[in-house]
Amino acid sequence: MLFTGWFYQLKMQAQSGFMVMTALIQPLIFASIAMADQQAGNRTLPLLYYALGAGIMGIWSTVVFGCGGVISWQRHQGMLEPLVMAPAPFVLVLMGITLGTATVGLYSMAATLLWGWLVFGAHLHLASPGLFAAAALITVVSLGLLGLVMGSSFVLYRNSNAISNMLEYPVWLITGLLVPLSLLPGWTHPLAYVLAPTWGVQALRAAALGGQASIPIVWCLVASTGYLLLGVWLVHVVEVRARRHATLNFQ
Amino acid sequence: MPQTANFSSGPAIEIDGLRRTYRTTTGTLRRRRLEVEAVRGISLEVGRGELFGLLGPNGAGKTTTIRVLCTLLLPTSGVVRVLGHDVVQDAREVRRRIGYVFGGDRGLYDRLSALDNLRYFAELYALEPSHLRSRIDEVLEMVGLKGRERERVEGFSRGMRQRLHLARGLLHDPPVLFFDEPTIGVDPVGAREVRQLIGDLAKAGKTVLLTTHYMFEADSLCDRIAVISRGRIVAEGTPKDLKSAASDRTVVEVEAYGVDEAILARMRALEGVESVAMEVRDQAQLLLVQARQADQLTARLLQLLEGIRVERIAAREPTLEDAYVALVTQE
Numbered sequence A: 001m002l003f004t005g006w007f008y009q010l011k012m013q014a015q016s017g018f019m020v021m022t023a024l025i026q027p028l029i030f031a032s033i034a035m036a037d038q039q040a041g042n043r044t045l046p047l048l049y050y051a052l053g054a055g056i057m058g059i060w061s062t063v064v065f066g067c068g069g070v071i072s073w074q075r076h077q078g079m080l081e082p083l084v085m086a087p088a089p090f091v092l093v094l095m096g097i098t099l100g101t102a103t104v105g106l107y108s109m110a111a112t113l114l115w116g117w118l119v120f121g122a123h124l125h126l127a128s129p130g131l132f133a134a135a136a137l138i139t140v141v142s143l144g145l146l147g148l149v150m151g152s153s154f155v156l157y158r159n160s161n162a163i164s165n166m167l168e169y170p171v172w173l174i175t176g177l178l179v180p181l182s183l184l185p186g187w188t189h190p191l192a193y194v195l196a197p198t199w200g201v202q203a204l205r206a207a208a209l210g211g212q213a214s215i216p217i218v219w220c221l222v223a224s225t226g227y228l229l230l231g232v233w234l235v236h237v238v239e240v241r242a243r244r245h246a247t248l249n250f251q
Numbered sequence B: 001m002p003q004t005a006n007f008s009s010g011p012a013i014e015i016d017g018l019r020r021t022y023r024t025t026t027g028t029l030r031r032r033r034l035e036v037e038a039v040r041g042i043s044l045e046v047g048r049g050e051l052f053g054l055l056g057p058n059g060a061g062k063t064t065t066i067r068v069l070c071t072l073l074l075p076t077s078g079v080v081r082v083l084g085h086d087v088v089q090d091a092r093e094v095r096r097r098i099g100y101v102f103g104g105d106r107g108l109y110d111r112l113s114a115l116d117n118l119r120y121f122a123e124l125y126a127l128e129p130s131h132l133r134s135r136i137d138e139v140l141e142m143v144g145l146k147g148r149e150r151e152r153v154e155g156f157s158r159g160m161r162q163r164l165h166l167a168r169g170l171l172h173d174p175p176v177l178f179f180d181e182p183t184i185g186v187d188p189v190g191a192r193e194v195r196q197l198i199g200d201l202a203k204a205g206k207t208v209l210l211t212t213h214y215m216f217e218a219d220s221l222c223d224r225i226a227v228i229s230r231g232r233i234v235a236e237g238t239p240k241d242l243k244s245a246a247s248d249r250t251v252v253e254v255e256a257y258g259v260d261e262a263i264l265a266r267m268r269a270l271e272g273v274e275s276v277a278m279e280v281r282d283q284a285q286l287l288l289v290q291a292r293q294a295d296q297l298t299a300r301l302l303q304l305l306e307g308i309r310v311e312r313i314a315a316r317e318p319t320l321e322d323a324y325v326a327l328v329t330q331e
């Protein structure tokens, strides 16, 4: 069930020019800046390090735009009623959608890596390909689940779109996608620790460049479990509220 | 209340004292809270295998009632059960057993093909994968979309979308079906097919609750009808019952040119006249005059219409539509 939802969501979003652009353009620009800077001698880490950071930025953007407004978007299409009315638990239905959306973000991972290799001559040698694949999978899953939490909590507020827009850049910064965590002020660290991109990017960088990938992977799983529980509860609250306040459809 | 729940026999649909209020706000600067009492105490039972019609003017509360039955809205108060399952406590059980087809062209994934739309919902309804394809073929055949299933819904006409809605509602072969204006936007031939399909479903033992604004549709299809007006049931019975309630009425249809408000007012004041409705079609005005115990109504009307071009005037037997008009204009 989850798989089918994921599959069709992917099928739809992969055809959406907007989502693909979101996943591609910004990450490529940021990747280019960082890699050009590195080549100019201003940065010391390997090119792959920056390419991976930019890739996760792309997944995050896709999740923010695709999942933050997931419920409003389904409602706009008139899909909320049929989806809620189906006997499948609504949380699984939504999860299929948010996981599908996060998967579309893999475009940006592929694109930044390819770009880094073609344009900047980055070495795409992976220290441990198996761990890298596992880290990528877990990163996508955890971001999809974080998307579920966002999608279900944002509908509880007006202007969920504004919240989504506000979240994109700060999260890039806080989670260490652009600059290492150690350069950020201490008060941001607790925030970083509860956000899956932090662990996702650490896991991917460690698996690619050599280092301890398993610890961030475990933290990514812990965060995912938290998101899952929170998501199940939030979606339940949202469904009951929607049935009470008659907000499943547009009038 | 387990002692009253009756899953295997008993009525298919039970509504007891249903009320539903909407809270909205109006105004941008000075927000005011507004309460709309959409349904104000409806009680009604639909037997298994019955084809039941809900009629009523716009905003009467039909869709609201159906949405409560479909677990999309919580009742403000009252008890609602489908096949013995409470729509609040056992929403899951209700959802498994119902299909909902609503009018309109939204509610489908445009970027997917008709087939993918159905496959996705087949999964949400936990259809057996082994006969999923044959079931999808079956419903596509039923709604007349066979051969178009691989096209994206994006390119579907309104009527085709409506058919796809139908197909989706039937996919899991639910014992209870809700149709909210199912022929809206469907061409006349297609609408006839849809009516045929609904009739066949009822013959096959499905319970059907239908809303429509087409009186002939209700008359030809429904075993029983309830007329709702302003959130309350104002009449209930077989189409024949409802018509006979209007049988003491005379209905006169007039086609004329140049009838003004003053004449209409004088017609309404005529003894025995209950209602006068006017519709303008092209240049002509069509008047529908309903009267009770009205002798010589035609002659008296002609007197009022002196000096006006009257193309046609004829008295006829009251139809279900007349009975309906009489009911909903009473208040």
Ligand SMILES: Nc1ncnc2c1ncn2[C@@H]1O[C@H](COP(=O)(O)OP(=O)(O)OP(=O)(O)O)[C@@H](O)[C@H]1O
Pocket (backbone or CB within 6 Å): A246, A247, A251, B022, B023, B024, B036, B037, B038, B056, B057, B058, B059, B060, B061, B062, B063, B064, B065
């Ligand atoms: N989501 C909502 N929020 C506020 N008011 C609503 C909402 N849905 C319906 N209403 C109001 O409730 C009343 C009943 O609406 P409902 O849709 O049930 O009527 P209906 O009988 O289906 O009408 P129609 O024949 O036009 O479809 C109307 O006054 C309508 O404006």
Ligand SMILES: [Mg+2]
Pocket (backbone or CB within 6 Å): B062, B063, B064, B180
């Ligand atoms: Mg309606």
